[in-house]
Amino acid sequence: MFASSLCSRRKLKFSHIARLRFRLFSSTTPAHNAHVDLKKIRNIGISAHIDSGKTTLTERILFYTGRISEMHEVKGKDQVGATMDSMELERQRGITIQSAATYTIWKDHNINIIDTPGHVDFTVEVERALRVLDGAILVLCAVGGVQSQTLTVNRQMKRYSVPCLAFINKLDRMGANPDRVISQIRSKLGHNAAPLHLPIGLEGETKGIVDVIQRKALYFEGPHGNLVREDEIPQDLRTLAEDRRQELIEHVSNADEILGEMFLEEKTPSEADIKAAIRRTCLARSFTPVLLGTALKNKGVQPLLDAVLEYLPCPSDVQNYAINNNSTNEGEEPEKVFLNPARNGDNPFVSLAFKLEAGKFGQLTYLRCYQGMLKKGDTIYNVRTRKKVRIPRLVRLHADQMEDVSEVYAGDIFALFGVDCASGDTFVTDLKLNLTLESIHVPDTVVSMSISPNNTKDRDNFSKAIARFTKEDPTFQFSYDADNKETLVSGMGELHLEIYAQRMEREYNCPVTLGKPKVSFRETLQGPCTFDYLHKKQSGGQGQYARVIGVIEPLPPHQNTQIIFKDETSGPNIPKQYIPGVKKGFMEMCQKGLLSGHKLSGVCFRLQDGAHHIVDSSELAFYLAAHGAVKQVFEEGNWQIxxxxxxxxxxxxxxxxxxxxxxxxxxxxxxxxxxxxxxxxxxxxxxxxxxxxxxxxxxxxxxxxxxxxxxxxxxxxxxxxEVQEKLIQEYQQAQEGGSSQTQKKKKN
The missing domain is CATH 3.30.70.240 (Alpha-Beta Plaits)
Structure with missing residues (x-):
């Protein structure tokens, strides 16, 4: 009646009424029920190589689950852009720069989703998202297949043991070949993978998909593909569909004992048997289900959502643990405390801050709750800083929008305002627990560029921008080069630093100039070199005396980014209280090599012997002795860049x-x-x-x-x-220039 009255009054077309009804339905945000069954919660990430269709896929998921009323394209041609690309720069460039969180409901299941960037320059966004997620969708392009960033994302999933589904997207593209992509998943990524679907047509002829488990053809009809019609498998695909079903059973049987026994006994597994086996093997990361579709053409998204519910883990399927700091003694393996994800609120609250962002109301901190519950108004403690903070507001996020909630439970992803912390900090309600969750892996920066504001009046805004961005992004670093008298920013690539320069201009009205990129070279030894250095200083009163003997040697190629200090002393020649001084002196010398001014890496400092004086020795003396030992090795050893x-x-x-x-x-x-x-x-x-x-x-x-x-x-x-000689020459010239300027100043 509502629709007919609207039609008579405003003479709207049926499609407009349907859209209006849909908007009225979807404007209600998903209910945040504290007592949602843990089995009905999914925390998933969507990760892939750049331009594989992650954000487009997320847009379709939000549309089909009723979270948004209209779909928009990534490039923002309609001046709107995708929901998850809320930053203006993201919409202009058509890429995801920051990971964005949202939540929705599909078939009575709460799904928390994090859409991550695909560009390698923003890899830390993927890293911290995967750290807190239970499962992931690995999106692959049907034409590009397994690409460079796909390999990186795969390594990150392996690092955090995240089970995943593979979704081969863009079946409608010219040159789409899902069979080739599946073979690459097996050969390049090393996955035991098999498809659950078969395409009905490819490229411009893409009509739908065949579900080989259910033996049905699925067609996606309606203006937005929201009507899924089941039909019989086309005659010309029936034989191939049965072959693929058998191939799927064989691959899963190799990883699952129960289905394996049925396979050996030549029993015919039922649909439920196959799905149960896929779930078990997917959770164990011993099998990867492969699904097909094209998000842009609205095909294959609903079966993917069903697969997320059926095969990816809920919070209780994942064993999360924290380190008990009270039990950690030097040289001992720390005690692991396994966390209870029950949503009854009986267990102490434990959560991890995995992302920081400057919001409209101050710092916005994204957290994942692993145990217990948190209510608005509660007090929590930062385990690292031991500081307490009262929680005035709890929110759940939908891209750049948020919804206030009164409480959060284990398994929830939420955000807080006004919490001073760093990415990777653990928060608890009881400091006596003294538990620390495993932190987030942060890759080393590879590119440095000089940076300076165009106008000296903008220095305050420049400082604010640098302080904010370095806190939000651990791979964006800021330093001052005293030799060249310039400020440097370091990051994961040229695009990474370019984006931050543009954000300074847009968000802080502070245009900056980036200098020529500087690569993070390293210096290392080519062969072992012994040292025997005596630091002795007598100038009235207590002197300084320290002698260090040992060897500095190169590490194997696979460890050439590491620096290792080994204390191999025995006996009383160097008292143990002076060893930290030697280590500190060595580590400080590693910050700037003497060959080209770059950091040392791939070296091991083995302290074997030495001597001390009962009165004149101190930690400072051994610290300076380590400096002298490294200089001695620099003069006598063979170094390379x-x-x-x-x-x-x-x-x-x-x-x-x-x-x-x-x-x-x-x-x-x-x-x-x-x-x-x-x-x-x-x-x-x-x-x-x-x-x-x-x-x-x-x-x-x-x-x-x-x-x-x-x-x-x-x-x-x-x-x-040639590169080594050029770097050494430039460094020597810079040193000579610096010393001549110093002499001029002294004369003046």
Whole structure:
């Protein structure tokens, strides 16, 4: 009646009425019921290589679950943009820069979703999201397949033992080949994977998918694909569907004992048997279900949501633990305390702060509750700082919007205002617990650039922006180079630093100038070198006396980014209270090498013997002795410079393959692989980061703007002689210039 009255009064078309009714339905936000069954909660992340369709997929999920009333495109052509890309820069560039959290309901299940960036420069956003999530959807492009950032995301999922589903997206694209992508998932990612779906047509002929478990064809009809129609499998696909079903059973049987026994006994498993086995193996990360679809064309999203409920873990399926700091003694393995995710509120509250963001009302801290409950008005403690804070407001997030809640329970992802903390801090309601959750892995920065505000009047805003961004993003670092008298910012790539420079101008009205990128080179030893250094100083009163004997040696190539200090002394020659002084002195010398001014890495300082004086020895004396020992090894040892090597993946039309290989070779790159697919070539190479600056402009001009590339850090490797000589020469000139300026000042 409501619809008919609207139609008579306003003469609206039926589609407009349907949209209005839908909007009225979806405007009610999902209920936050504290007593939701733990089995009906899913915390998932959506991760993939750049431009695989993560944000588009999230937009469809929110639409089909009734969370939003209209779908918008990532590029923001309609001046709106995708819901999860709330930052203006994200909508302009068509990329995700910050991970965004939301929540929705599908078939009475609460689903918390974090949409993460795909670009390697923002990899820490993926890292911290996966740290707190129970499961993930790994999105792959049906044309691109397994790409460089897919490998990185896969490693991150493995690091945190996150079970995942694979979703092969973009079946409608020219050159789509899901079979090739599945073989890459098996060979490149090392997954025991098999498809649950079969495509009904590809590219422009994509009509739907076949569910091989249920033996049904699924068609997605209606203006937005929201009507899922089940039908019989097309005649020409029935044999293939049965073959794929058998292939699926074989792959799952290899990982699941129960289904394996049925397979050996030649019993025919039921639909429920197969689904139960897939869930068990998916939770154990021994099998990866592969689903198909095209988010942009609204096909395959609802079956993916069903698979999230059926196969990915709920909070009680994941065993989370904290470290008991009260039981940790030096040299002993810390005691692990397993957390209880029950939503009854009987257990002490334990949560992890995994992301910081400057919001409209102060610092917004994203947390995941692992145990117990928290109410508005409660007091919590930061285990690291031992500070307490009262919680005036609790919110749940939907991109840049938020909803106030009165309480949160184990398994919930929520946010707080006004909490002073760092990313990775643990919060509890009872400090006696003294529990610490495992922190978040933060990769080392690889690029540095000088930065300065264009106008000296903007220095206050510049300081505020730097303070905020370095706190929010641990891979964005700020430092001052005393030798070159310039401020430096370091990050994961040129784009990373560019984005922050643009955000300073937009958000703080502080235009800045970025200097030439500086690569984080390292210095290391080529062979072991012994040292025997005596630090002795007598100038009336108590003197200084310390002698250190040992060897500094290079670490194996796979450890060439580490610095290790080993105390191998025995006996009373160096009292144990002076060892920290030696270690501190060595670590400080590692911050700036004497060959080119870059950090030392890949070296091990083995302290074997020494001597002390009963009166004149002190921790300071041994600290200075370690300085002298490193200088002695620098003069006597053979040193070399290491540079970061990037794994580069370039996709170009086949006719440009030769020139691009020449372009990579000219930049001292090594081609590691070639792939051809439907008139497109993918070139895999390892190239020094120092040679990659300006590559994008050359690539675009050489391919008429059709080529694209991505890169990620691979390892550190010895620099070529020309690069090493140039760096040493530049450093020496800078040192001479600095000393001459100092002498002039003294004369004046």
């Amino acid at each position: 290491l540079e970061p090597i990037m794994m580069v993946e370039v996709a170009v039309p086949e006719e440009y393959q030769g020139p691009i290989i020449g372009l990579i070779t000219k930049r001292h790159g090594i081609i590691t692989g070639l792939e051809g697919n439907n008139q497109w070539a993918t070139i895999f190479a390892e190239v020094p980061l120092n040679e990659m600056f300006g590559f994008v402009s050359e690539l675009r001009s050489s391919t008429q703007g059709k080529g694209e590339y991505s890169m990620e850090y691979s390892r550190y490797s010895p620099a070529i002689p």
